[in-house]
Amino acid sequence: MMTFALAVVFLLITPGPGVLSIAGVGSGFGYRAGASFLAGLFVGSNLVALLVISGLAALALSVPYLRTGLLIASVAYLVYLALRIALSGSKITFIHKQKPPGFVNGVVLQTINPKAYVVNTALFSGFAFWPQSLLTETLIKLVIVNIVWVPIHVLWLWFGVTLRRLQLPARVQVTINIAMALSMLAVVGLALWSQR
Secondary structure: OHHHHHHHHHHHHOOOHHHHHHHHHHHHHOHHHHHHHHHHHHHHHHHHHHHHHHOHHHHHHOOHHHHHHHHHHHHHHHHHHHHHHHOOOOOOOOOOOOOOOOHHHHHHHHHOOHHHHHHHHHHHHOOOOOOOOHHHHHHHHHHHHHHHHHHHHHHHHHHHHHHHHHOOOHHHHHHHHHHHHHHHHHHHHHHHHHOO
């Protein structure tokens, strides 16, 4: 069980669309908007977990044209978001919208987030620790994932809000934007590589 918990920490703390976007919302719009978006990410993350656990994700992804369509939509959105981050100039506001992204945006982002499916598949199909009951093991895993998920995402929200307040020099801000964008593109690359 401890190995599973460590795997959850390492898989969730690495930059992906969820944590990068929550940092972006925090940076661009502050805590209040970030909390609404965070709630959406939380619901979306658990929805993806349920899709993976139930096998519906595997069933949907077994249809070649559907899998390809979902992959293209996911990659297109993530590349778009990475470009918005990279091209945001010297201001650290990763997401430029007059209306802040909210709950629904968080849910949608997680449901098209390829990293969410990869992470949940790895966590729920591996790391067996309760051979007496798969149901009990799955429920314990869900609890552990959520116990780790919440503080990690709150930390990324805090990070985004803190960046907003720092008023860093333009060169540093541009470097941060590009690093965030490259992280997003790395996620896209991993998604494409996993489909080979």
